[in-house]
Structures are given as C-alpha cells and as structure tokens.
Amino acid sequence: MAVSAGRAERKNAMKDLLGLESLSAEQIGYILDVARPMKNLFTRSIKKVPALRGRTVALLFFEPSTRTRSSFELAAKRLSADTLSFTASTSSVTKGESLLDTAKTYEAMKVDFLVMRHAASGAPELVASAVKAHVINAGDGSHEHPTQGLLDIFTILEKKRKIEGLKVVILGDILHSRVARSNLWGLTKLGAHVTVCGPSTLIPAGLTDVFGPRVTVSTDLEEALDGADVINVLRLQRERQQGDYFPTLREYTELFGLTTDRLRQAKPDCLVLHPGPMNRGLEISSEVADGPRSQILDQVTNGIAVRMAVLHLFAGPEGLPATVPDGKQTAKAVQTTFKALS
C-alpha cells in the first residue's frame, strides 16, 4: 500500500487530512486562523456562503456516529457544497464490498471529498492512496481524529489565547482513543505540556517514546490535575470493563471520575472539555459537565467552524500547502469575502 502524501512527503502539499501527526505547527495554526471567520458566520441569520458551491462531499461513515457526521454535513452545507451520506449498515458493505471498492465507487461519482469514519486504524490512509479525492479522516480506529483535535485546540485557544506552556490533562481510556492521539500530536506541536491520566491498563506502550518529553503519564488523577489549565475528559466505552481493563465501572468512577471536588486541584480557570457523547456520573459528574468551566457545547459549535476551515483549505487541487501563507491575512481575506456576500 502506498503511503499517501501526508506522511511520506512532508515538503509537498497535502491532499488529505489523515492526522495531526503529519501537520506542522504552522499548518495547524493556519487552519485554526481560518476557522475564526467561519465561526463569525454563525452569528448571522444567513449562515451559508458559496465558497464550495458545486463541490460534493461524501460522508462515508463505516462506524456509527451522529455528532461528527452532523457536524461535517453542516460544515459542508454552510459552504454550499452538496453532501451525500453513506452508512455502512444500509450499504453494499453489508453485501461484502471491500473498502477500496466502496471508495473507488464514490470517486467514480466524481465527489471532491471523502469524509471517512472507520473502525480500523489506517483505513483512511489506505483509501487516500487509491483515490484522487481529498480524504478527510473523521476518526479511524484508535489512530487519529484530526478535526476533533483541531476543534479541541481551537476551543482552548479561544479562551486561553495561547497553547504554548499550558498544562493539559487528557483523562481516561488513552489506549483505544483516537481523540487522545490527535490531541497529543496537536498540543505537543504547539508547545503544551500534556499529562495523560487513566488506569495503567488503558495507557498504551511507549507513549512517551512516541510523543516526546512534553508528555507525562500519571495514574493518580489528583496529582495529574495539579496546576492544570485544561482537562480533556475522554468518553469511557462501557465494554472495556468486559475486557477486564478495570474491575468495575464503580471503581473506575471512584478513581478517575471528574468531580467538582477533584477539579479544585486544577487551576481556578481550568477548562473542561469532553468530545461527547458523555456518560454522566461515570467519567464526568453532571456538576462538572454543566458547570462554569465546561466547554462541551462550545466544542460542538467550534467543530463546525473547524471543519468548514478544513474543507475550505483542502479544496484546492493540491490540498493544503506545505508552506502556509500568513493565517491572519488569509482569515481577513475570508472575512472580507464573506462580508461582501452578506
């Protein structure tokens, strides 16, 4: 299988968004800058601009997802792209079609984007190497979920104005989490210190070898929260208990559930993020989820803006340039264009 431009040739423009691992800090900053004018659109009564008119975005969701799919669909629609949806349970996949055949079928329909969610790590990379359309990874197995990483960073940036030097805690099932990996890549590239925290059975091997010295591992939540600026709580898959990663959900909550009490260990202005959907009372208490530090609903709003920026910036024939122009300038230009349209 050929390695797509994302990883193999860093110097070239990037056709696909497969993960934050392959993006430079500048490219991440550029996408986030362009997400800002996108978000400004949401305050208007007409939230739609014709930036991607005539383009087609296929949403290939091989794994069930409501919020990510809705978010991408809305992002595409607000840019005036046509969207088309594919769900594995109602598709030819149930008739035994291979992943590559499905992808090539959509390619033959001349779609411009394949937004893809898949249970197997690396599946979007496999597709990206076989099609000319831009592949946007909407979450692959335990590998990456780059737009989630971007929207989390966008949310932090909005409130904290910077990423460098922040202490960010990622709490929960790190082993199986693509959200954790995308956050780790993005945050460390931008200079944050990340503490991953969870039961030792759910911390993958060699984590610090992969992400470097800015990452520390802790299995003591109170210690991890000490001085934290941000805490990103991951969703706990209840079936992990069946895999004996921990004895009971009760004990998990006892040790790793985020409560108001525990949150006192963090800085007073610590932000609380959660990619959703939440298990209230399991990994996060309702008081925290609905409390003043919670960014959870902002994350949902920001997700659309970030995905609009991604679709907009990858829409060129080459995709995202390796050397990006000044993000602020581009954002200004986008803003001006949108204003003219209103």
Next chain:
Amino acid sequence: MTPSTSVPLLIKGGRLIDPAHNRDEVLDLVVEGGRVARLGKNVTPPAGAHVMEAAGMIVAPGLVDIHVHLREPGQEGAETIETGTRSAAAGGITSVVAMPNTQPAIDSATGIRFVLRRAAETAHIRVWPSGSITLGRAGEKLAEIGGMVKAGAVAVTDDGNSVPDAQLLRRALEYAKMFDVTVMEHSEDKSLMADGVMNEGPLATRLGHRGIPRQSESIAAGRNIALAALTGAHIHLTHISTRETVDLVRQAKKKGITVTADCTPHHFTLTEEAVVRCGTNAKMNPPLRAEEDRRAIIEGLKDGTIDCIASDHAPHSRASKEQEFSAAPFGIVGLETLLPLTVTQLIEPGHLSWIEAIRRMATNPAKVLSLPVGDLAEGSPADIVIINPVEERTVTGFSSKSQNSPFLGWTLRGFAQVVMVEGRIVLRREALRPVSAS
C-alpha cells in the same frame, strides 16, 4: 516433474558446498540415475554426458524449507501444490514441508495421502506433508498421529496455533516420540496476543494498532521447552522472532534439552518499521519486531542456537491483503526470497560463511525432521541448487500464485540458476544451459 534424463550430467568447476561432510571446495560432480554418482577434481565426462560449466557458481544441496503453506486443499485461489512448488523451485528449494493448516486441516492419514497424491500429480519438487497435532487444529483432542506418520507425515504441528493446553501438548510429545516424529510448535500465548496485529511498542501506539507483546511468544516457548525437558521428546520451535526466545533456546540447548528452532528471512531482515512502508505486506505472525530482536536472531543463527532458516511462505490473494490493516490476514510469500535474502543479509555482511548458511538452509532442516535429503555425498539423491553468488536482480514478481511480499522492488544477489530434484532439472536460467560433451 519432468521425466528424468537418463543422460549423465557433469557439473564442472563449481564451488561445491556440502555442510553435512564439511566440504567447501572446487569439485566436479556427476549426476547419473538421479543420484550423485561421483565427486572429484577434473573428472572426465562419462560417455555421452552433458556438461554444465559452473565455474564461479556455488553448487549446493537443494534447499529444504520446513515451513511452507501450500494452501491446497481449500485455498487454491492463493496457492496450489503446483504453483507453490514452482515458486520453491524458482527459489532454489528442492524440498518443502507442507503445513497442515489447510481447509480442512490435514489431521488424518487420508489428508496426508491427499497431499502426497496431489504432489505426485502436480509438484515440481519434493513435498513432505505434516499433520496437525490435534483434530482440526482445535487444540482439544489428539489427531491420529500414528496413522499420519505411517501415511508419510514428517512432522506434526498445529501451526498458526499453539497447542494451548500444556497437558495435551505433554501427551502429544510423549505420543509422538513413539513414532520418532518431531512436534513443531508455533509458540504463542493466544490470550496475551488477544486482538494484536503488530509488534507491541511505540510504533503500534502511534499507528493506533493493537500490539502483540513479545512475551506472547516467549511464554509459550518457555513452556514448550519445559515440556520437552519433561518428556525427553524433541520439540522444534518454528519462526522464533524475539531476543527472549533466542535466549531461552540457547539456554535449553546448553542444558541438553532436545530443542531445535528456525527463523524466517523477514525476521532477520526487517523490523516493525516496515509496517509503515509496506502496510499489510508487512503483517505476519509472529510480527516483525524491534531492531534488538533482529540482531538477536542473527546472533542466534551465528552461534547455532537457531538451526534452520525457513520461509513461513504464506500466500494470500491480492484482495485479501488490500484491506484495512486489522482485517487483512497474517503472512507473506517467501520461497523465492529465502536464498537471496540469506546471501545479501547474512553472507555478504559476514554474519555467516557460505557453508554455515547452506547448513541452515539445507543440512539442518533435513536433519531436524530426519528427511533423507540435504547432502551431496556420492550415492545421495541429486537434489542440487546452483547459485550465482554475485548476479544481482531486482525482485519484480514471483512464480507463486500470490505476490504478497514486502521485498518487491528490492535488489538482491545470490539467486538460484539451476535447480534439480533427483537429477531432473526443474529450474534453469539461460546462462547455464548444459551442452553435450564433444
């Protein structure tokens, strides 16, 4: 096989390497009636003999590969006995041991007889069948090992699986000992392997793939060695892949436990990094490991801890490999790269001399399973490979029905030029066409 030529053949001026007799010298060799008729210096061609000029060539016993998946019966789309043995011939291999994890598994005398009959009908080289240890390779009840041995099985193995139950494996070892048949174990603790798809470590973490810890092999290998000690039976550990397992085998041998081992060319050539470049063509079980393991495998080959090199040739169709990494099957083809990888990766860098390399590819594999091949004494079957040690070729495809290999595009040296089985030529490249003696 093509009919044996009754015309005698003189292979002239080659460097003859026969590790069984510690021979490595320029010698002429006469093949007659399917056997090595004569060895000597400046031999006069017998009347009517063909002469093959082999100056600059290595003349060695045909290679013996004791771990090969021929896929027949059941998965003929990926390989058959015909195509698999054609691939072996192209790789300089004259004997293969066929693994029993076919569909259905070879777990009865009938199954062994089927493989032998199909081999007689279609094979280009010798096929030695192996039978499974347990019925259906399910790890629950012993298969009729006695009947299979009588029918021609040269080893028993549940390859692809370890025998999970220690008591059952103990019985298998004790029982197999009655028939002097070797138990070959794929050492793996399945509970620890779980849903792993590549070596556990930072790379698997980065790629989001489930890891297979090295201990899933060494735990099983340690148990297997302990059971060999308990029963006094010979156990052969196939495709060992980690430093820990090499150490365990080394220590067991020192204690006099009857254990032997083989490794694959991919485990002494590649590390897990190949997964990034080659995707599913670098997915196999045991998985490619870390650099320290690769080095330990080479050390094990050097000091004799690892007796044999075997391909673990595992053909899979393009469709089955062009899938998501976690969905694709384990295994790569290897018959045609075993010899050139050994030459390029082990002989050229000075890890093994030619004679020691041939010992691990022909002499020892035959000895481990008591096969009556693998040497070049006068009177031995004329199973011969002639190797051009310096000719360089780029691997562009295989005679196998399947092409799943991480070595496509590699430039290697040491390819087989002529291969014969019992004096019948099964592979001949243009340069070495024999001419009639004048």
